Amino acid sequence: MKTTIQAPAQVPASEASDELLRLSLSQIFARLQTDEHGLSDAEAASRLERYGPNEPVATAKNTLLVQFLRLFLNPLVLILLCASGISIALGEIVDATIIISIVMLSNILNFAQTYRSQRIVERLRAEVAPTATVLRDGNWRDVPRQQLVPGDIIRLRAGDLVAADARLIEVNDLHVQQAALTGESLPVEKQLDGDAAAPGNLAEIQNGVFLGTSIVSGSGQAVIVATGLHTSFGDIASHLVQRAPETEFERGIRHFGLLIMQTVFFLVIFIVMVGLIGRHPPFETVLFAIALAVGLTPEFLPMITTVTLGQGAMRMAKRKVIVKRLESIQNFGSIDILCSDKTGTITSGETHLDSALGLDERPSPRVFLLGYLNSSYETGFKSPLDAAILAEPAPDVQGYRKLDEIPFDFERRLLSIVVQHEDQALLITKGAPESVLAHCTTYELDGEQHPLESPAGEQYNAATAIYRRLSEQGYRLLAVAHRTLPVRSRYSTADEQQLVLQGFLVFADPIKEDVAQVLQDLRRDGVQVKIISGDNELVTRHVCEQVGLESPRVVLGQEIERMSDTALVQVVEQVNIFARVSPVQKNRIIQALKIRKHVVGYMGDGINDAPSLHTADVGISVASAVDVARDAASIILLEQSLQVLHQGILEGRKAFGNVIKYLLMGTSSNFGNMFSMAGAYVFLPFLPMLATQILLNNFLYDFAQITIPTDNVDAAYVKKPQHWDIGLIRRFMIFIGPISSIFDFLTFFLMLRVFQAGEALFHTGWFVESLATQTLVIFIIRTVGNPFRSRPSIPLTITTVGVVLIGAILPFTPLSRPLGFTPLPPLYFLFLGLMVAVYLFLVQLVKGWLMRNLANHAVRTK
Structure with missing residues (x-):
C-alpha cells in the first residue's frame, strides 16, 4: 500500500547534492518526502513550479516585447531615431515621421519573419528533445528531462545520460562513465552500500549518480536529490558557461560583418570630410552619412539567414532530418567526407x-x-x-x-x-x-x-x-x-x-537494396564515404565490395595503433575502409581527415560513438540512438539511411546557397549605389537623395529580398560541397558594384542635361533607377549560369517585380509630396527600360568572367 505523502518541504537550494547522498536512503526519502513509488503528476507539477526546470545553466527567455525592443539597440537604428528627434526639434515633422515609420516597418518585418522561423526550429528540436524514464502515479513513462524534480524515481539503463543528481536505490552491475565531471578515464562501478566520500569529492561517491555522466552498462533505479542549477554539474556550469564552438557559418558571417564595417567606416568618413570641405550644413551631412551607412549595411542579414536556415530546416524535417542547431546546416552541406559504420547504413541493420x-x-x-x-x-x-x-x-x-x-x-x-x-x-x-x-x-x-x-x-x-x-x-x-x-x-x-x-x-545482416546507388550519388555530389567498423576486416571488405565501395586496402585498428599522426594523415586520404577500430582510433581517423582540410561528417548511434560525434565537424545520429549519441550529435536522422542523409546534405547546400545570394546581391548593388551617392555629393549643389528617400529605398529593396529563402537553387550548385568565400563576395562588391555606378552617373546626366531636372525631379528619377537596378539584379546574381535557364521562385519574382512597380508608381501617388518626389516624364521610363536591360547584360558578362576566373583558380590550387 502506497504511503500518503504530505506537502513536501522544500530542500534548501544551498544544500549540495553530495551532502544529501551522505544520508541514509530512509533519511533521503524523508527529507524529499517521497518513497520508492515516486511522485504523482500533480505533486511533480507543484515541485516543478517550485524548483524550476531541470536545466544545468539558466536560460532566461525574453518576452516577445523585449525581443522586439532589442531590434532598436542596433547602433544605426539608434542614430536614426536620435536624428528623427532632432528633426522634430527643428520643425521637420514630416521627415522625422518618415524616418520613424521606415525604422518601425523594418523592425516589425524583421521580428515577424525571425520569430516565425525560430518557432519552427523550436518545434523541430522538441521532436528530439532528451527524455528520462520516470515513475509517476505508479507507472513508468518517458518525460522531457526538463520536467524532472527532486523526489522523482528514475530508471537507468546502458546508453542513458544521467538526467539529474540521484541516490541509487537499485543497481544491477551498473557502470558509469563520469569523466566529464571527475576526470576519471575508466567507467566506475556503482554500489548501493558504497561509501559517500567527503563533500566535494564526487569521484569517490559510489552510491550516487550525477548529471553530466552516462551509463556504460548495467541498470538501476535512483531517487533524484537535486536538479538543474542545484546539481554538481550545474554548480560547475554556472561558473564555466562556455559558448559552443564557432561553426564555419558563424565564422563566415563574422568575416562578412568585418568587411561591411570597414567599407561603411571609410564611406562615412569620406562623406563627412566632403561635407565639411564643401560647407554643407553639418546636420544634413551627418544625417546623409548615416543614411548611406544604413543603405550599405545589410541590416536584414540576421533575419534573412534565420529565415533561410529555418525554412531549410523545415524542408530537411520533411525529409526526416532534424537539425538541433541552425548553424549546423551550412556545415552539413559542406561535408565532403562521411565516416560511418556499415551496420544500418550499408546493411539493413535487421540482423x-x-x-x-x-x-x-x-x-x-x-x-x-x-x-x-x-x-x-x-x-x-x-x-x-x-x-x-x-x-x-x-x-x-x-x-x-x-x-x-x-x-x-x-x-x-x-x-x-x-x-x-x-x-x-x-x-x-x-x-x-x-x-x-x-x-x-x-x-x-x-x-x-x-x-x-x-x-x-x-x-x-x-x-x-x-x-x-x-x-x-x-x-x-x-x-x-x-x-x-x-x-x-x-x-x-x-x-x-x-x-x-x-x-x-x-x-x-542483408545489404540494403538501394545503397550501391546512393553511394554513387554521394560520390557524384562530392561526398566520399569511409567505413570505420569495429567488425573484422573480412566481413567489412566483403560488404563494401558488394556495394562498390572501393579501397586499395583495409586498415586495421592495430595498424593505426602503431602509426604516427603524420603517417595516419597520409593513410586516411587514400583508404576508405577501416576495420577492428576502437573509439580512440575512430577519433584519430576523424582528426587526421580534419587536418587534411576536409569537412567531416560522422554517423553513429552507440555509446562508443559519442567522442567521434563530438570530434567531427558534423555529428549525425538517429532518433533510435542511445542518449549519449543523440546528445553529442548536431543532426538527427529519423530514419537510419544514407538516402535520407544524402537528401539532407543537398537541402543544407540549398539553404546556404540562398544566404550567399543575399550577400552577393547586397554587397554588389548596395555598394554601387552608395558609391554613386558619395560621388554625387562631391559635385552636386544639393543632396543627391534625401536621407528619408535613401531609407525608403533601402526598406523597399530589403522587402524585395525577404522571399530569397523560397528561391530555387541551381542543380549545379548542390552538386559539390560549398564553403564561405569572403574573397568572392569582395570581388563581387568591387567589380559589379561600379557597374551600377556607371548607370547611376548616366542617370545623373539624363536628369540634369536632358530633363533639366530640379532637386525634386532629380531625387525622383534617381530613386526609381537605383531601386530598379539594385533590385532586379537578383535575377542575374541568383544563378551562376544563364538566368534564362534558371527560374526564380514565384514569391521572389512577385516581391522583386512588385517593389520596382511600387517605386515607379510612388511619384504619382498622394505620398509623393511628403516623400519629396514629383511625377516623372514618360520619356524617362523609356530611358529607364534601356538602361536596366544594358545594366543586367553587363552584370551577366562580368559575373561570368568572375566565375570563370574563380573556377580556373580552384583548378590551379588543387
Whole structure:
C-alpha cells in the first residue's frame, strides 16, 4: 500500500547534492518526502513550479516585447531615431515621421519573419528533445528531462545520460562513465552500500549518480536529490558557461560583418570630410552619412539567414532530418567526407541469427544455450546481435541464476556473464572470435574437452579458418566460450582465462537494396564515404565490395595503433575502409581527415560513438540512438539511411546557397549605389537623395529580398560541397558594384542635361533607377549560369517585380509630396527600360568572367 505523502518541504537550494547522498536512503526519502513509488503528476507539477526546470545553466527567455525592443539597440537604428528627434526639434515633422515609420516597418518585418522561423526550429528540436524514464502515479513513462524534480524515481539503463543528481536505490552491475565531471578515464562501478566520500569529492561517491555522466552498462533505479542549477554539474556550469564552438557559418558571417564595417567606416568618413570641405550644413551631412551607412549595411542579414536556415530546416524535417542547431546546416552541406559504420547504413541493420555452430561446423544447441544465457542476463546496451539471439525461441534456462557480470569494453572485445548452475558457477564469455580464442586453452567437441594448442596448432588454425571463411562470405560471428568456477560474490576480467572454446554464433545482416546507388550519388555530389567498423576486416571488405565501395586496402585498428599522426594523415586520404577500430582510433581517423582540410561528417548511434560525434565537424545520429549519441550529435536522422542523409546534405547546400545570394546581391548593388551617392555629393549643389528617400529605398529593396529563402537553387550548385568565400563576395562588391555606378552617373546626366531636372525631379528619377537596378539584379546574381535557364521562385519574382512597380508608381501617388518626389516624364521610363536591360547584360558578362576566373583558380590550387 502506497504511503500518503504530505506537502513536501522544500530542500534548501544551498544544500549540495553530495551532502544529501551522505544520508541514509530512509533519511533521503524523508527529507524529499517521497518513497520508492515516486511522485504523482500533480505533486511533480507543484515541485516543478517550485524548483524550476531541470536545466544545468539558466536560460532566461525574453518576452516577445523585449525581443522586439532589442531590434532598436542596433547602433544605426539608434542614430536614426536620435536624428528623427532632432528633426522634430527643428520643425521637420514630416521627415522625422518618415524616418520613424521606415525604422518601425523594418523592425516589425524583421521580428515577424525571425520569430516565425525560430518557432519552427523550436518545434523541430522538441521532436528530439532528451527524455528520462520516470515513475509517476505508479507507472513508468518517458518525460522531457526538463520536467524532472527532486523526489522523482528514475530508471537507468546502458546508453542513458544521467538526467539529474540521484541516490541509487537499485543497481544491477551498473557502470558509469563520469569523466566529464571527475576526470576519471575508466567507467566506475556503482554500489548501493558504497561509501559517500567527503563533500566535494564526487569521484569517490559510489552510491550516487550525477548529471553530466552516462551509463556504460548495467541498470538501476535512483531517487533524484537535486536538479538543474542545484546539481554538481550545474554548480560547475554556472561558473564555466562556455559558448559552443564557432561553426564555419558563424565564422563566415563574422568575416562578412568585418568587411561591411570597414567599407561603411571609410564611406562615412569620406562623406563627412566632403561635407565639411564643401560647407554643407553639418546636420544634413551627418544625417546623409548615416543614411548611406544604413543603405550599405545589410541590416536584414540576421533575419534573412534565420529565415533561410529555418525554412531549410523545415524542408530537411520533411525529409526526416532534424537539425538541433541552425548553424549546423551550412556545415552539413559542406561535408565532403562521411565516416560511418556499415551496420544500418550499408546493411539493413535487421540482423538475424543464421546458425549456432560447434567446432565441427554442425548446429550446436549447447552453443545457442550459452549464447542465449549471456545475452539474456547482460544488462549493458543490447547490440543488434543480442537482439537477434533473444528473438529466437528460448531454450530451457531453468536452473540457471545470474551471479555477476563483467561488462563489455572495446579493448577486451568480450562480455562475460557468471551464472550458477547446481552447485557450480559457470562463466560464459562471448565476443570477437580472435579475442575469445586468445583466452582459450581448451575446446569442446561432442561433449569432450581437448587441449587447444597455441596459435600455431592444428585445431587453433581450424577454428580460425571457420570464422575467416564465414566472414569472407559476409557473415558476422561471435565466439562462445566458458569455464567453471567456485561460487563467490564477485568476479573480474582476471577470471576470463583458461576458457573452453564452444563454437560460433553466426549472424546475417542483408545489404540494403538501394545503397550501391546512393553511394554513387554521394560520390557524384562530392561526398566520399569511409567505413570505420569495429567488425573484422573480412566481413567489412566483403560488404563494401558488394556495394562498390572501393579501397586499395583495409586498415586495421592495430595498424593505426602503431602509426604516427603524420603517417595516419597520409593513410586516411587514400583508404576508405577501416576495420577492428576502437573509439580512440575512430577519433584519430576523424582528426587526421580534419587536418587534411576536409569537412567531416560522422554517423553513429552507440555509446562508443559519442567522442567521434563530438570530434567531427558534423555529428549525425538517429532518433533510435542511445542518449549519449543523440546528445553529442548536431543532426538527427529519423530514419537510419544514407538516402535520407544524402537528401539532407543537398537541402543544407540549398539553404546556404540562398544566404550567399543575399550577400552577393547586397554587397554588389548596395555598394554601387552608395558609391554613386558619395560621388554625387562631391559635385552636386544639393543632396543627391534625401536621407528619408535613401531609407525608403533601402526598406523597399530589403522587402524585395525577404522571399530569397523560397528561391530555387541551381542543380549545379548542390552538386559539390560549398564553403564561405569572403574573397568572392569582395570581388563581387568591387567589380559589379561600379557597374551600377556607371548607370547611376548616366542617370545623373539624363536628369540634369536632358530633363533639366530640379532637386525634386532629380531625387525622383534617381530613386526609381537605383531601386530598379539594385533590385532586379537578383535575377542575374541568383544563378551562376544563364538566368534564362534558371527560374526564380514565384514569391521572389512577385516581391522583386512588385517593389520596382511600387517605386515607379510612388511619384504619382498622394505620398509623393511628403516623400519629396514629383511625377516623372514618360520619356524617362523609356530611358529607364534601356538602361536596366544594358545594366543586367553587363552584370551577366562580368559575373561570368568572375566565375570563370574563380573556377580556373580552384583548378590551379588543387
